[in-house]
Amino acid sequence: MAYKGVIDRYRDFLPVSDKTPIVSINEGNTPLIKSIYISDIIDADVYLKYEGLNPTGSFKDRGMTMAISKALEENAKAVMCASTGNTSASAAAYSARCKLKSVVLIPEGAIAMGKLSQALIHGATVLAIKGNFDKALEIVRDICNNYPITLVNSINPNRIQGQKTGSFEICDYFNGNAPDLHCIPVGNAGNITAYWMGYKEYKEAGKIETLPKMWGFQAAGACPIVRGEIFKNPETIATAIRIGNPASWKKAENARDESGGLIDSVTDEEILEAYGILANKEGVFVEPASAASVAGLIKMKNCGKLEKVKKEINRRLTIVCILTGHGLKDPDRAIASVPKPKIIEPTVEAVLKEMDY
């Protein structure tokens, strides 16, 4: 019964064997929180899958436990990625736990120390190259192709395997039922791919009877799948989904089409509004990219597409929104979103006045 992470719990569905040394920080088992305000405005049962409560603060840990365990099994001498955010933090933490060297390549000058502090504190070797992100990734690929070093960027297929366990948890929570709609932010598109894979495998195994429609949402300034073209200079405040050419582009389109779903875009304004709603009305603090799932759901209500699904399914809908990372990952955004505290006299009266009491 004791919980020991996603590989231990969902071993039968994952490409591991008795020979695989399992590296886990007890990731997964994240809360599915019934929303109050959003359920109300959407008029459906909306649940928030709070992936920010994974050990390193994002959903990446589900995939990283697989990627690092398999790297160990394959006798890798190190792992490597070109990343500035959640992936590098997760890779560094899991590598630390099994004494594997982790190396993170970043473009010089482009990254604030705050974003890197997690990878550094977990002991990753972080190298800033005199070049851009594409050059960093090119070097990483080159090295991983020629040395016993495992690439842990999202093209590593073991990451998708681990990430699909999110679907299993959702269906288990609902006692063997899938939700009607699954709303999810889309950046590199690995996560929508993973969740769809998870739902399909659970159905095949007889664990659930129906599949959800997959509703993916990109940021308007970084929506290559929506537009059908690569974004050379993707731009959005939702940095975790600021991707111009998604690695899992085709697979995301498959998830959309097979499920009868959609992939749409949401503006930074819509993302920030949803970000505020989550913090202010639900008590759930997320990084901006996470709010894209909720922003998208609200947009689909406003444009009438949600109504169409309600008519089609013809009973109260169960909807899950994936919240990919914790708000503490991006404290600068939080500070930018709020007013400074007012300074007042140290008296009961002054305080009561400010409270409108």
Place this chain on the structure above:
Amino acid sequence: MAYKGVIDRYRDFLPVSDKTPIVSINEGNTPLIKSIYISDIIDADVYLKYEGLNPTGSFKDRGMTMAISKALEENAKAVMCASTGNTSASAAAYSARCKLKSVVLIPEGAIAMGKLSQALIHGATVLAIKGNFDKALEIVRDICNNYPITLVNSINPNRIQGQKTGSFEICDYFNGNAPDLHCIPVGNAGNITAYWMGYKEYKEAGKIETLPKMWGFQAAGACPIVRGEIFKNPETIATAIRIGNPASWKKAENARDESGGLIDSVTDEEILEAYGILANKEGVFVEPASAASVAGLIKMKNCGKLEKVKKEINRRLTIVCILTGHGLKDPDRAIASVPKPKIIEPTVEAVLKEMDY
């Protein structure tokens, strides 16, 4: 089976009734992570209770779900605290979820915006008074005594009730067994009080047969219980336990004495060493105060007190260390703890050279 927070799971042990409106963000159910490196150096089975994976990033959420639910039941019009850190973040989040006004009083100029961003993003009214922390708390007490406003600082007894659920989870994890030793940071001393209460209640209910020894650890610069005197100017990098006159002083001493345990101190250097071990060897990122439990355990090994317990119990020990908050709560400390990334030429050779490959 679906998890819905600590009140739902442990209702029979908590002062709630059918009339209590439950306000929960699915707090609790946090991982108990088997340590690798620390178990090895301690030569015992050491588990890390990672309370940083509560919704707002600290153990405070366990108590806040109780405090806010009871405030609602008692028709409070608002909740209030004088706090600069984890308590205000938690109070603001839970209040947001049930549309209760939350007010946080702080001393002017003393607090960095980063520390306040969580309370602000959750919509708390944060007021900076022209006075010190004691003055802020005095005003809060005065207002809560005279108006239907609930004080949610740690003297609110419902918080201890909620926090004791941490013990229940640990014993449930071990299939109805308590650990031999329970190591925990001590600041205001509410948490050691709560855990001890939880263990005793579980034993009384027949859920466990033995009780752990409680080992509490204060920071050397803020160790009033160890010294037996109030610290007028407590000072430590472990800000979450920088308390000179703990609210639950006597109760912490009771926990220590009834359990045959101890309360000792650890220096900032010892705390930072444990902080580094957790991040670098276990892959677990905590705020500095959290590391006091591990620092204390290591100190007790080095001074021989752990050996005495081993001889007394005469089998391999099971030890739990409470890690109270997530490292993302204090990013400045993380940045201060690591070197800046090295800048290198964008070539495979340059990267391999830095990897000692």
